[in-house]
Amino acid sequence: MLHIDRWKRILIIGLCVLGLAWAMPNLFYKRVEAHNDAVAAIEAAGGSATPEQQAAEAGWPGWLPSDLVNLGLDLRGGAHLLAEVNTTEVYKSRMDAMWPEIRQRLADQRATIGSIRRVEAPEGVLRIEIEQPDQIAAAVSAVRELATPVASLTGAGSSDIEVSAEGRTLTVQLSDAEKRATDDRTVQQSLEIVRRRVDEVGTREPTILRQGSDRILIQVPGIGSAGELKALIGTTAKLTFNPVVATGSDPQSSAGVGNVILPDTENPDFYYTLEETPVVTGEELTNAVPGTDQNGQPAVDFTFNPSGARKFGAYTSANVGQPFAIVLDDEVVSAPVIRQAITTGSGQISGSMDFDGANRLAVLLRAGALPAELTFLEERTIGPELGQDSIDAGRIASLVGLLAVIGLMVASYGLFGVFASVALLINLGLIFGVLSAIGATLTLPGIAGIVLTIGMAVDANVLVFERIREELRTARGPARAIERGYENAMSAIVDANITTLIIAGILFMLGSGPVKGFAVTLSIGIITSVFTAIWVTRLLMITWFERRRPKTIEV
Structure with a gap:
């Protein structure tokens, strides 16, 4: 008997509505993106918001889904770097x-x-x-x-x-x-610190992967240029506090084993001779925030952990009246004289920096120092115009493929082809709904997977319709023909899609980068296309059949 239980109908319709609701924000991408950015900025600011942020937040209802499909580097534009860790x-x-x-x-x-x-x-x-x-x-x-x-x-x-x-x-x-x-730990630590530094500036879905034994691939969508990305992650931000042995304009006057000679940041002709072994390092910092010094100039306030605070307090207590150098990336930022013991575990870095520089330094110190210097072997900047061209090309390819498939199905199967086309449109919505829900990143290979899914999505319907045609010659009435058509086509549908899903899984496990993006969209497309072909198309056919009660049907 051609029938679907009521609870199954509610479940099918509910899944379709839920998937389309999750996909809907992508139709208003820029508005929803501005809303999400404003919400994140307001939360980070403790609830305070500028008028522009309030307007952006109000641009999308808070009760609607606001998850978007993240655009990859080739669609959004951004920076690509390949770095080598000097271990x-x-x-x-x-x-x-x-x-x-x-x-x-x-x-x-x-x-x-x-x-x-x-x-x-x-x-x-x-x-x-x-x-x-x-x-x-x-x-x-x-x-x-x-x-x-x-x-x-x-x-x-x-x-x-x-x-x-x-x-x-x-x-x-x-x-x-x-x-x-040590090499393995250094690369892994560098990888994690690069990820933390990139996350600090709020970029979406960066790709940060280890390549080979000592290289790191960094792809960050939405950032202005490769130079900007290098300025963010290329600085080691190695902070140390070293005892001062001597000062002067002659760098070799007090050189010796165990000492290091470093220039002053503001006066490169003035040198400090320091003990090479620091008293405290930046690894013992717990926080660093931009601020101002006593003269209102940009500075960075920092706080030590208990271990660093004890060592810092012990040294300053024993060396009152002696200079103490603050060294950042092999340059002496400042060398204040210790006026009194500093036992609070906090201090301040000030010097020749602007407010942007103070904010950038605070970001670097919070993320931690790179354990080793990075050498950039490859760098590319992908402009947003090129990304928009890729989006437009993908949109045209998808639209052409969609219209061609719909035209062929309607021409071949008439009204049943219309049912399959409606299910195909729902299938596309479900794909974007799932991608949005899981926070996936869409790339050009991912678009290729979607286009391939459009062609494959109607395969199951073709199998069912051809079986219905055969059953119409022998079955007792159209209802029995439709029911037996679905029953007899089911094994072929399952076999074909399971084998394709296995291949997609292998591509995801063994591939990297673009191959993974293709495998993800293909896997999601296979699952949603089977669901729409078996259940959505069937529900449309049964609803039509219950209303019209035709004595004969043509497929």
Whole structure:
């Protein structure tokens, strides 16, 4: 009997209405986008809003869905960067950080090994000269006690440092296993910090992926240029607080092992000689916000975590009256004299910066410092005009394909072709509804998946209609023919779409970037097209049949 239960009819209609409601905001893309941006800005400002933000918020009813399909880089325009992480400088930082601990360990054995001093060595290598060469084995043994196991599966059973000796010189460097583990951690940390920096500026759906062993792919839709993106993420924003050894215009006057000579930000001809090992680093910051100094000039206020606050307070208490350098990316931002102990765990960075620079510095410090410098191997800027051209081309291709399919179905199957065409339009709405609901990003390959879905969506209807034609020759009446047509076509419909869905899943798992976008839209299109072909078209046919009660039908 040709029949669909009432609860099934309500469920089918409800799903269609819900999907079309989620897709509707995409018809008013710019208005809804402005509404969403205004809502986010008002929430971030604690409820206060400018007149422009209030107008944008009122431009779309709050009770309607407001989720949009995010446009990818090729549709919206934006910036594309391929960066390489320079992991070698991390080895030097590790060795510099180990020097105070090694110095203390060897100082405890001064009675036997004599005096010690650090000597020049290549980057990433720590060399120490001891006074008593016959005690070099004892020194090696003492330093090896500081070694720890490598924290990675590939380096299991290995130590993190290698210690060797020649004459009276002790050499310490990272082991090969530790270097591999350090490289992996450095790239992963860089990846996360780049993502945090990009998220801070509120861009939509950036693509930030690791490529190979030491490269990062960064694609950010909606940003002005590749230069703007490089300015945001290319700065290491490495903040340290170092003791000042000496100052002057001659950079080599007080050079020595364990010291570093850095220029002043405002006066490049003036140099500071600093202890290379910092007292506190930017990693111990918990917050950084733009503000103003006592003269009303732009500044950045920062706060330390408890560990940083203790070290900062202890040092300032013991060094009242001494200068203390604030170093940002190997330049001395300021070197104030410590007037009194600072135990509150907060401070301020001021200097030659404008308000935009203060805001950008605050963003970088909140996101954290890059563990290593990034070298940009490839950069491209995709203008919004090119993105709009891609959207227009995709719209034309979709419209042409849609009209061609509808024309063919109506010409081939008459009224039943009209039912299939209505289901096809609902299917397109459901695709965009699902994409909006899951926050997917639409790219040119994604549009290709939608166009392909338009052609494939009527395949199930063609199978059903052809089976109905066959059943009309033998079945008892049109109702029985329609019912048996759906029953006999079901296995072929399921087989064809499951195999296509499996292929789409493989593309998603093994592909990257554009291939994933194609696979997502194709998978969603397959599911919605099966739903509309089997249930929506059938509901339209049954509703028509119940109203007209035809004695014969033509397909």
